[in-house]
Amino acid sequence: MLGALAKKVFGSANDRYIKGLKKSVEAINALEPTVQALTDDALKARTPWLKGRIAAGESLDDILPDAFATVREAAKRVMGQRHFDVQLMGGIVLHRGQIAEMKTGEGKTLTATLAVYLNALSTKGVHVITVNDYLAKRDAEWMGHVYSFLGLTTGCIVHGLSDQERQAAYGCDITYGTNNEFGFDYLRDNMKFTLGEMVQRDFNFAIVDEVDSILIDEARTPLIISGAAEDSSAMYKAINKLIPKLVDADYEKDEKSKSITLTEDGNEHVEVILRDAGLLTEGSMYDLANVLLVQHVTQALRAHKMHLRDIDYIVQNDKVVLIDEFTGRMMEGRRYSEGLHQALEAKEGVTVQNENQTLASITFQNYFRMYPKLAGMTGTAMTEAGEFSEIYKLEVVEMPTNRPCIRDDQNDVVYRTAAEKYTAIVELIEDCQTRKQPVLVGTVSIEKSEELSSMLKAKGIKHNVLNARHHEQEAFIVGDAGLPGAVTIATNMAGRGTDIQLGGNQELRIQRELSELGEGADREAAIANITKEIAANKAIALEAGGLFIVGTERHESRRIDNQLRGRTGRQGDPGASVFFLSLQDDLMRIFGSERIDSMLVKLGLEEGEAIIHPWINKALEKAQQKVEARNFEIRKNLLKFDDVMNDQRKVVYAERKELMAATDVSNDIIGMRHDLIETLVARAIPPKAYPEEWDMAMLHEEALRLFGLDLPLTDWAKEEGIADQEILHRLMDAADRKMAEKVAQYGPEVIRDVEKNLYLSILDQLWKDHLLTLDHLRQGIGLRAYAQKDPLNEYKREAFGLFEELLTNIGERVTMVLSHVELRMMPPEGLTPHGPASMTETHEDPALAHDPLAAADPQRLLRGHAPAPRDAEDASTWGRVGRNEPCPCGSGKKFKQCHGKVS
CATH class of the missing domain: 3.90.1440.10 (SecA, preprotein cross-linking domain)
Known part of the structure; x- marks a missing residue:
């Protein structure tokens, strides 16, 4: 009670936050007269001026009022649209890395331009993520005019682009695309063999449109790249x-x-x-x-x-x-x-x-959490504010509408049977069409939408159906949904991207009807006619009560219902919404409608009669909350398991990136070889064991298998006073000499190239096998619960053990292949054997030079090039450090036991 009183007096936390934004809006508005007076060239010149201020040390927050005032004026000149004050607030919320909940029709797409432009000035790239290719292309082209006017470049990532086209799009200041394309590009990039083939640059800032759809609904299923099994x-x-x-x-x-x-x-x-x-x-x-x-x-x-x-x-x-x-x-x-x-x-x-085998995978949760700054916008996020905060550390801010919402949200109407419900829906639609009131009918599946469509056809009611079968005509069907008397059936209205405007959508009509009409007086006259016709139709629709939303069933998520409701009452227009339910609906049936049904029969509810009461709305909301909570637990559980893999994924992908950037990985190869020898000697010669207890037969067999070395190890063990360290060093020297001979024989460039490519290939192959093993582990880990063990802890423990095994196997496999590989040197046709070497099988570049100095001094090859000076305090100056090298921090330990330790 005290909380309610305080809220009434001081306003909610959201109200106070919105109030705090008004100071920034006033600062932006104060700049409007100055910016309005600028010529087009002077307005365009503000972009390099703002970039210069950033370069001079000013923060993005410092230049925010100037940047926002610039974008507002550019949008007004280029598109004829001026940002409302609430859109300026939304832009600030997005820039601060929060979620802006803006009702349908409040102009989210235009709002995003403010934060996008400001953050693009840093030249680090801004990603705008949408739910489908149509919206990505539309928004990139539509808003791209504003960015282009201000001197920024815009790219768009859609399905079917080549790597070169993707590189160009990601290289732009602003990149639009779908969540799937961005995620798959990340996975594909981490399967490439050179840095030059990678298409994405480092993550900076992303704005997710329809953030609830992408980060909540689609987060249940990970992105997977797989190969045929x-x-x-x-x-x-x-x-x-x-x-x-x-x-x-x-x-x-x-x-x-x-x-x-x-x-x-x-x-x-x-x-x-x-x-x-x-x-x-x-x-x-x-x-x-x-x-x-x-x-x-x-x-x-x-x-x-x-x-x-x-x-x-x-x-x-x-x-x-x-x-x-x-x-x-x-x-x-x-x-x-x-x-x-x-x-x-x-x-x-x-x-x-x-069947497919997983080659790479990631969840949207872990993908989007890689962005240093993430923001989102949607019409419905408050119901999931807890999940956004817990999973993504994103705060939801509910934005006020530009004009007050006067929509009439009616109580749910409940019937006993689905047949009674559909009869009532058809009667309501018929009544609305007679009165010229546009109707949008929301269904939960294609089957239900087509069932209702056939009922309307039987009654002779003209209508449009929007579902997965009619995906291509989506924008035009939605654009016509506001015409007087129009009836539109839609499976779901999330992320449709096109507003339902009373009287019709002018832009879409011009696009559809005048696409073949060139510029000139005829086109202007046709546009004037369309404008006049839309205004007349809007007046009729307004008179009839605006758009009427009819829900044929409650969805398991309140957000989906709210998205449907939010399609009416845009920008202060009148409108109404009502949901029709029956006890045979999935949600009602799952939550025990049998008891309610028997009670209603006893109370004498007759066929065709409905129950309407606010208590029913509350009961349904609680049922939906139960389903939402369960789905949240599923997503949270998925994330907990994926976090285990994600930690390993980060290590492997970082190692791949370092490998691709390196020109010489010989120190890593030497480290692997020495680690392997240390492990073998420790196995063959246990601590405090007598010489007669040493397993020299196993050591000889492993040395032959892994290094191709046939050494008299048994004779060494018989030498007077010999110890494990002496055998260790002899074995290391023999393995190093063999590798040095290969370097002398084939040349350093060839061997360096073979080492790098081989290391990458083996890393990829073993990582792929590791993912398959983790898949199998994950499928069966739930059974551990029967043994009173926590499946997640068991998964973490075993996955860590498997990862350590993976690292060991990589070193063993790389060492073994390099020790045994033989390269064929073949002179190219038309050249003498003394010309430039041409390589086949393992080396694709025939023009690599041979270093005679290196060949003369094999030990110099193993030492590698002199490293750049390292600062013990600054890890960024260390470069690649061999695992057996002393740690550059000065601790005296080996790197693998200090800063290079895998935690």
């Missing part, structure tokens, strides 16, 4: 034929957790079916030899019983294409993992693609 399509097809033979008693499904399991009877029934089909020849289905059968049966069961066509996926062009449950869009190229996608392909009778 073995072909097992025949098995998927064979198992698929058996699933229809199962009965309901054979399995239990939990729609809340979206899981399905076989019952005891089901296990027995499945084993009988598998034996009859000749797929289970011996033992139980759960024997170790048949473990893959269990995986295939489980995924086929999920495909048939949990994933529905036209709701979770559609079939198109001999492919199963997934549908994003939050946006209703097709997700081209996205596939379910662990064989589920292949099971769906077998179910639908399309070509079953090979």
Whole structure:
């Protein structure tokens, strides 16, 4: 009660924050008369002037008022749009690395130009992330006019670009693109072999449009780059034929957790079916030899019983294409993992693609947390403010609207059956169309939208359908949704990017109707006619009450419902919204509508009657909060597991980058070789062991296998007074001499190149195998809970052990291959053997020079080039330090035991 009173007197924390922004807005507004008076050239000249101030030591905050005033004036001249004061506030919030919650129609795209321009002045690059290619291209072109006018370059990353085109786009001051493209480019960059092939530069600042959709909804599934594994399509097809033979008693499904399991009877029934089909020849289905059968049966069961066509996926062009449950869009190229996608392909009778092996992966949480500064904007973020704060350290600021919102949000209308609900919806739509009121109907799936569409067709009601099947016409369908009497059915309205304007969208009409009409009087006259027609249509729509939003079902997330509601009442327009529900809806059914149904029957609720009460709204909100909390736990759990891999990923990717930047990795190679010898000698000669207990046979065998050295180790062990250190040094000297002979034989440039390429290749191959091992570990780690062990702690412990093993294996593999590799020296055709060496198999550059001085002094090659001076206090001056070198910090320890220690 005291809190409510304090809020009434002093305002909420959000209100006080908004109040604090007004001082900055006043400073920007005070500059407007001065900036308005400038010529175009003088306005453009402010960009180099502002960059100069940054170079002189001023911060971005210092130049913010001048930068924002510049962008506002440029937008006014180039686009005819002047930023509102609330948009200036939104720009400040974005610049400060926060999330601006701005209602639909408040101009988020234009707001972003303020923070984008200011941060682009640092010349470190700004990324603007959108939810689809259409919005990325549209916004880059649309806002690019403003940036271009002010002397900044704009690039756009979309699917299908070459690496050269991507490099050029990332090299621009401002780069637009989708979350998937940015994430996959990061993964692909860390699979390249030279720095020159990488397309992204270092991360600086990113603004995420529809931030809740990208950082919350899509964060459940990681980005994965995978390669084809073995072909097992025949098995998927064979198992698929058996699933229809199962009965309901054979399995239990939990729609809340979206899981399905076989019952005891089901296990027995499945084993009988598998034996009859000749797929289970011996033992139980759960024997170790048949473990893959269990995986295939489980995924086929999920495909048939949990994933529905036209709701979770559609079939198109001999492919199963997934549908994003939050946006209703097709997700081209996205596939379910662990064989589920292949099971769906077998179910639908399309070509079953090979299973994939993970080559690289990252979650959006970990990708976007790499940006030193991150901001976001959306119409709905407050419901997830806790998650944004906990996962991304992002604060949500609710921005006021430019004009007061007068939308009428009505109470939910609840019917007993879906049939009654749809009948009521059709009657409401018919009434609205008669009164010339535009209607937007939100459905939760393609199946529901097409079911409603067929009902409207039967009634002769003209309408448009917007779902994954009609993705290409999206902008035009949304643009026409505000026409008087228009009826539009949409699966989901998140991230559509096009405002529903009462009377119609002028820009889209000009684009559609006048695209072939050149500049001139005819075009001007046509535009004037369109403007007049839109104004007349807007007056009719306003008179009818504005856009009416009809929700056919509550979504499991309140944000999705709010996004739908937010499509009406833009910029002070009138509007209304109402949700129709039935006890047969998924959300109602999952949360126990049977009890409510029986109670309503007892109370005598007749067919066609509805219940309308604020208590129902509150009860549904609580149900949605439960689902949201569960989904948050899923995402948090995913992140905890991915954090383990992410720490390892950072180490490997940093090592790759250093390798690609280095011209000489010989010190690392020597360090690996010496480490390996130390480990072998320690194994063969345990501390305080007598010479007769030394395992010299094993040491001889390993020296021959790893280094190609056939040494008289047994004779060495018989020498009087010899110790493990003497044997260690002899072995090291022998291995070093052998490598020095290779350098003398082939030349330093050749060997240096072979070392670097080989190191990179082996690192990549073993990292790929390591990811596969972690995948398998992750799939089975949940079973540790049965032994009263925390699966996450078990995963961390085992993953760390596997990573240490990976580092050891890299050193062993690189050393062994380099010790045994033989290069063929072949003179190029037309040249004498004394000409420039031409290499095949392991060396692609035929023009590398041979260093006779180096060849004459093999030990000089192993010492490498003299390093640049190092400052013990400044690690950035150390460059690459060999693992066995003394640590440059001056501690006296080896680098691998000091600053180079893997934690």
